Amino acid sequence: MRNLDAGLASFASSPSAENGRKAGDEDRQGPPSPRYAAIKQFLTDAVRDGTLKPGDRVPSEAELVARFSVSRMTANRALRELQGTGLLVRRAGIGSFIAEPKPIGQMIEIRNIADEIRARGHAYRATVVHNAGEKATAETAALLEVSVGTHLFHSVIVHHEADLPIQLEERFVLASIAPDYGEMDFTQTTPNEYLTRMAPLERFEHRVTAAMPDARVRAMLGLGHAEPVLVMTRRTWSRARLVSHAWLTHPASRFELSAAFSVDR
Structure with missing residues (x-):
C-alpha cells in the first residue's frame, strides 16, 4: 500500500x-x-x-x-x-x-454454487454445520407436504467464495428420494450436485425476500448487526413429488440476484 x-x-x-x-x-x-x-x-x-x-x-x-x-x-x-x-x-x-464485484445469482435457473464461484475465478469451499436424519415435525412436514414422522434429512451448510461466506444453505430433503443424503460429504460435493443425480429436476419454485438476520445467521455469514440479507426460498420437485425445501441466505452487501428470459410472442 x-x-x-x-x-x-x-x-x-x-x-x-x-x-x-x-x-x-x-x-x-x-x-x-x-x-x-x-x-x-x-x-x-x-x-x-x-x-x-x-x-x-x-x-x-x-x-x-x-x-x-x-x-x-x-x-x-x-x-x-x-x-x-x-x-x-x-x-x-x-x-x-x-469488496469484490458482487456475485450475481440466477433466479430462473438452478445452478451449482461451486461451479458459479469457480467460473468467477475464485476458490470455493464449504463448511458443513449440520447434516443428519430426523423425523418430520408438524412444521417441517408442512414444508415438504408429508405426514408428521416422515423420515427427512436436514442440512446446514455455509458456502464460501475466496474464504468469504457468500451463502448459508439450510435444506430439508425427503429421505425416500435421496436415501444417502445424510452420509454425503458436502465439503467434496454440494447438495445440488447430489440431488441432481438422485432426483432429476422436474419443477422448481423460487421466492426472494429481504430480511434482518438473527444472531445465528449473522455469526455464520460474518455479518454486522445492521446488515440485511437476501433469502431465496427454493422448492424442487422430482418424480411428481416435492423432494426439497431450502432457504439460501446471502449477505445483501455481497450478492445480487438477476433474471432474464425471452417473451413468447
Missing part, C-alpha cells in the same frame, strides 16, 4: 485537511463537517485509479484518525457508509477490505 500511504500523507497535509484539526470538533458542532466525506472520496478515488484493488486492506479506524486528524466517530462513519455502498467489506476483528 505504498502509493496509498503516500497519498494519505499528501492529503493529510493539504489545506483542506487543516479544517477541523481537533479530533472530535466536527462531532460536537451539530451538523457533521465534510471530513468523513473527504475520507470516503479519497478511498473511492484510490479504487478508481487502481491504487486499491479488490481484496486490499484499507486503513483501520485508528490509522484514519491519526492520518486525517479526525475523531474515531468520523473515521467509523466514513468506513460504515462505504460499506453501505458496497465498496468495502468489514470483517470483525480483521479489518476493512475493498
Whole structure:
C-alpha cells in the first residue's frame, strides 16, 4: 500500500485537511463537517485509479484518525457508509477490505454454487454445520407436504467464495428420494450436485425476500448487526413429488440476484 500511504500523507497535509484539526470538533458542532466525506472520496478515488484493488486492506479506524486528524466517530462513519455502498467489506476483528464485484445469482435457473464461484475465478469451499436424519415435525412436514414422522434429512451448510461466506444453505430433503443424503460429504460435493443425480429436476419454485438476520445467521455469514440479507426460498420437485425445501441466505452487501428470459410472442 505504498502509493496509498503516500497519498494519505499528501492529503493529510493539504489545506483542506487543516479544517477541523481537533479530533472530535466536527462531532460536537451539530451538523457533521465534510471530513468523513473527504475520507470516503479519497478511498473511492484510490479504487478508481487502481491504487486499491479488490481484496486490499484499507486503513483501520485508528490509522484514519491519526492520518486525517479526525475523531474515531468520523473515521467509523466514513468506513460504515462505504460499506453501505458496497465498496468495502468489514470483517470483525480483521479489518476493512475493498469488496469484490458482487456475485450475481440466477433466479430462473438452478445452478451449482461451486461451479458459479469457480467460473468467477475464485476458490470455493464449504463448511458443513449440520447434516443428519430426523423425523418430520408438524412444521417441517408442512414444508415438504408429508405426514408428521416422515423420515427427512436436514442440512446446514455455509458456502464460501475466496474464504468469504457468500451463502448459508439450510435444506430439508425427503429421505425416500435421496436415501444417502445424510452420509454425503458436502465439503467434496454440494447438495445440488447430489440431488441432481438422485432426483432429476422436474419443477422448481423460487421466492426472494429481504430480511434482518438473527444472531445465528449473522455469526455464520460474518455479518454486522445492521446488515440485511437476501433469502431465496427454493422448492424442487422430482418424480411428481416435492423432494426439497431450502432457504439460501446471502449477505445483501455481497450478492445480487438477476433474471432474464425471452417473451413468447
